[in-house]
Amino acid sequence: MRVITSYWICVGATLAFLSVLFGAAGAHWLEALKDLDLKNTYETAVRFQMFHSLSLMIIGLIINLKLAPGKLLIFSPFCIFLGTIIFCGSLYIISLSSLKWFGAVAPVGAGFLLTGWLMLGFSILTDKMHEHTAE
Numbered sequence: 047m048r049v050i051t052s053y054w055i056c057v058g059a060t061l062a063f064l065s066v067l068f069g070a071a072g073a074h075w076l077e078a079l080k081d082l083d084l085k086n087t088y089e090t091a092v093r094f095q096m097f098h099s100l101s102l103m104i105i106g107l108i109i110n111l112k113l114a115p116g117k118l119l120i121f122s123p124f125c126i127f128l129g130t131i132i133f134c135g136s137l138y139i140i141s142l143s144s145l146k147w148f149g150a151v152a153p154v155g156a157g158f159l160l161t162g163w164l165m166l167g168f169s170i171l172t173d174k175m176h177e178h179t180a181e
Contacts, residue, residue: 054106054123061130062099068092068138076141084141091137098130098159105166118169122162129158 069092076085105123109115133155139148 050106050109050120052106054109055103057123057127058099058102058104058106060099061095061102061127065092065095065099068095087137088141091134091141094137095130095134098126098134102126102130112173116169116173118165118172122165122169125158125162125165127162129155129160129162131155133159 069089072088072092076088102123105119105126109119109123112119133152136148136151136155139145140152
């Protein structure tokens with residue numbers, strides 16, 4: 047198994063662990079919180095973090111399957127990781143503090159997430175195109 051594969055699986059597993067921890071803690075800590083919007087914001091962060099944690103582990107496995115993974119495939123998990131940290135982090139901060147201006151940071155994280163997903167999709171698509179032209 048390649049080092050980069052192990053790395054993304056470990057990063058994804060760590061983020062998934064934290065997602066479960068934050069979800070469980072939030073279920074207890076946010077119980078007293080009266081603002082339903084803040085609870086929903088926190089739960090959205092937990093959900094997005096878990097989805098993207100799992101995706102990082104899967105991308106790590108995909109990289110391992112490729113004999114020569116392209117740059118798009120190699121860099122897509124970096125974007126997804128940064129996007130997860132920035133997007134979910136800003137949602138956690140918004141829901142747990144009075145720093146509501148952090149809402150302006152969330153779209154930056156979303157942009158990284160979207161870029162990472164596009165890079166992954168294009169890497170698979172271009173890989174398939176190269177397979178067909180090689181035949």
